[in-house]
Amino acid sequence: MANDYFIQAYSHIRNNQIWHNGESIFTADSADFSSFMKAAYKHFALDYGKFFKMDSLSKLAFMASNPLLNDEPEKNTALVMTNKAGSLDTDRKHQTTMNDYPSPAVFVYTLPNICLGEISIKHQLYSENAFFVFDSFNPSTLHDYANALLDSKKAEKVLCGWVDFEHQKHDAFLYIVSKSGTFEHSLETLNRLYQTP
Amino acid sequence: MDKVFLSYNNIVSAYGFDSLSAISQIENEVSSLKRTEDERILSDPFYTSRPTDTIVSEAFELLQPTKKYTRLEKLLAISLASTIRQSNIALTNRVGLIISTTKGNIDVLERANPFPEERAYLSELGTQIKSFFQFENDAVVLSNACVSGVLAVAVAKRFIDQGRYDHVFVAGGDLVTKFILSGFNAFQALSKEPCRPYCKTRSGINIGEVAASVLVTNDPNKLTKESVEVLGEASCNDANHISGPSRTGEGLHRSIQLAMAQTKLSASEIDYVSGHGTATQFNDEMEAIAFNRSGLQDTPMNSLKGYFGHTLGASGLLETIIGMHSLHRNTLFTNLGFQELGVSEPLNIIQRTTSEKLSTFLKTASGFGGCNTAALFKKVTANG
The missing domain is CATH 3.40.47.10 (Thiolase/Chalcone synthase)
Incomplete structure (x- = not known):
């Protein structure tokens, strides 16, 4: 189990700005997250109508994974994501509407792993999915779990990271762990890349 | 390992x-x-x-x-x-x-x-x-x-x-x-x-x-009489729909195939399948397709939802534990509530609690987001 893995690519979304491998690729002066996402959608000419049905967490995960997966030929790429708020932003929506008009379109998003399903559908990935919830970014667990998937050949690559959305506050840091890349797959690298887009 | x-x-x-x-x-x-x-x-x-x-x-x-x-x-x-x-x-x-x-x-x-x-x-x-x-x-x-x-x-x-x-x-x-x-x-x-x-x-x-x-x-000294070894496990997405099960049972079929590939077992060597079986039209139909694609249509199977209902985040664990006891007791538990097969492909649904020599079982689950998981277990014999 002494395989060496690397970070092939990474992305961030914070404060109405999107970065790919540390370079800003889009920023917007939007009043809220929804209009920021709409502006990004137009900017990248995504042409994917389902995007507008997604809840904020799925939009965030979808938009952060897009630059990483668009040119990724490896379909056995596992998805492993983590956050603090789970699906609480949508949970509160369902909680306030469930007495009068509970909506299946809202309820289905009251699970954090739905965002993994959305990414799997878009990029046609029949791969491993897991969603974990932690109090804060937890590189050690992500690191060991990604290595476990790669060592056991359950996946050729692993797209992992942190996608948290609550009260308009959004924080995404995603990265692909692979057998080749620029940065060593280590806790030090993960901590450093998470801090600075 | x-x-x-x-x-x-x-x-x-x-x-x-x-x-x-x-x-x-x-x-x-x-x-x-x-x-x-x-x-x-x-x-x-x-x-x-x-x-x-x-x-x-x-x-x-x-x-x-x-x-x-x-x-x-x-x-x-x-x-x-x-x-x-x-x-x-x-x-x-x-x-x-x-x-x-x-x-x-x-x-x-x-x-x-x-x-x-x-x-x-x-x-x-x-x-x-x-x-x-x-x-x-x-x-x-x-x-x-x-x-x-x-x-x-x-x-x-x-x-x-x-x-x-x-x-x-x-x-x-x-x-x-x-x-x-x-x-x-x-x-x-x-x-x-x-x-x-x-x-x-x-x-x-x-x-x-x-x-x-x-x-x-991983400690063989910490086992119970109903202990099982985890032989293989895998989880695959349908890449199809966030709330509707795949019409081809794609993710579940792939999960079963990958879990089996980690073992030396063929489909015919699986003694019992503990399905997800929520009793919704689409889920149960999807499972029937996936189990047939995996060659498990003749394997005795049940869903345990008729005993507890769907217990959500506990269900896969609960049903795995019951599977352990099922193996230990060499007993197939009846699929409570079942009367007549209502899926488009054959399944061998357990209709009466029966004694049967058992040594392996497959547990599966499927859920919103298009997720599926399969795990294969083998009874641990007295001498390890």
């Missing part, structure tokens, strides 16, 4: 507060689902299975808590306390804790609930359980829809294989709440009668409430 086993286990349910109280009633083909009128949860009567507040609180008080805990925390703590005590393992830095839940303490969002809203964060649930038992390691909370329980077992094995832990306590639980029932009702997925998995007259799911826990370990 060391073998990884499932060992000491507990089920807290309406049947009682240990695995055997559930197993003995299942063996007698007795359901714990009851017609329930509770307007705080659903305006119409519904079928569910829940331990009463009084006996949960009584059992929890025996653990001598020093502050207030939520109902879900109590259920999980009662279950884990039993499993930890039985295993007699010190909670060192080599011992992990995985909590499998879809919604955790979601009831704290209700206005009348006395707990602060912070308790709704799933990590907070993990923290409460960790500190209740004074685990050295932080809890890993897995929230991956209805595959969480069986995926949690797979995740525990992966962490042990990776050398992160030697032992992992996996606990799963979810509550029966208005939040959940109103949502499934909006999908028109709730049955007005006890559910009938795979049956022609099935009319949807019942939601039930349990907490279950198991020790996952």
Whole structure:
């Protein structure tokens, strides 16, 4: 189990700005997250109508994974994501509407792993999915779990990271762990890349 | 790589507060689902299975808590306390804790609930359980829809294989709440009668409430008589739809194939399949297609939802534990509620509790988000 893995690519979304491998690729002066996402959608000419049905967490995960997966030929790429708020932003929506008009379109998003399903559908990935919830970014667990998937050949690559959305506050840091890349797959690298887009 | 086993286990349910109280009633083909009128949860009567507040609180008080805990925390703590005590393992830095839940303490969002809203964060649930038992390691909370329980077992094995832990306590639980029932009702997925998995007259799911826990370990000296070895496990997405099961059973079929590929077993060497079988039209049909594609149409199978309903984040774990006992007792449990096959492909549904020599079983689950998980287990014989 002494395989060496690397970070092939990474992305961030914070404060109405999107970065790919540390370079800003889009920023917007939007009043809220929804209009920021709409502006990004137009900017990248995504042409994917389902995007507008997604809840904020799925939009965030979808938009952060897009630059990483668009040119990724490896379909056995596992998805492993983590956050603090789970699906609480949508949970509160369902909680306030469930007495009068509970909506299946809202309820289905009251699970954090739905965002993994959305990414799997878009990029046609029949791969491993897991969603974990932690109090804060937890590189050690992500690191060991990604290595476990790669060592056991359950996946050729692993797209992992942190996608948290609550009260308009959004924080995404995603990265692909692979057998080749620029940065060593280590806790030090993960901590450093998470801090600075 | 060391073998990884499932060992000491507990089920807290309406049947009682240990695995055997559930197993003995299942063996007698007795359901714990009851017609329930509770307007705080659903305006119409519904079928569910829940331990009463009084006996949960009584059992929890025996653990001598020093502050207030939520109902879900109590259920999980009662279950884990039993499993930890039985295993007699010190909670060192080599011992992990995985909590499998879809919604955790979601009831704290209700206005009348006395707990602060912070308790709704799933990590907070993990923290409460960790500190209740004074685990050295932080809890890993897995929230991956209805595959969480069986995926949690797979995740525990992966962490042990990776050398992160030697032992992992996996606990799963979810509550029966208005939040959940109103949502499934909006999908028109709730049955007005006890559910009938795979049956022609099935009319949807019942939601039930349990907490279950198991020790996952690489230590062959920490086994019980119902212990099983985890032979293979895999989880694949349908890449098709977030709420509708795949019409080709793609993700489930792939999960089964990949789990089997890690073993030396062929489909004909699997003695029993513990399916997901929620009794919705689309789920059960999807499973029938996937099991036929995997060559498992002749293997005796059941869904255990007719005993407990769908227990969400606990279900995969609960049903894995029952599978362990099924193997140990060499008994196939009847698929309660089933009358006549109601899926488009053949399945060998267990229609009467029968004695049968058993050594392997497959557990599967599928859920929202297009997720599927399959895990294969083998009985551990007396001499290892």
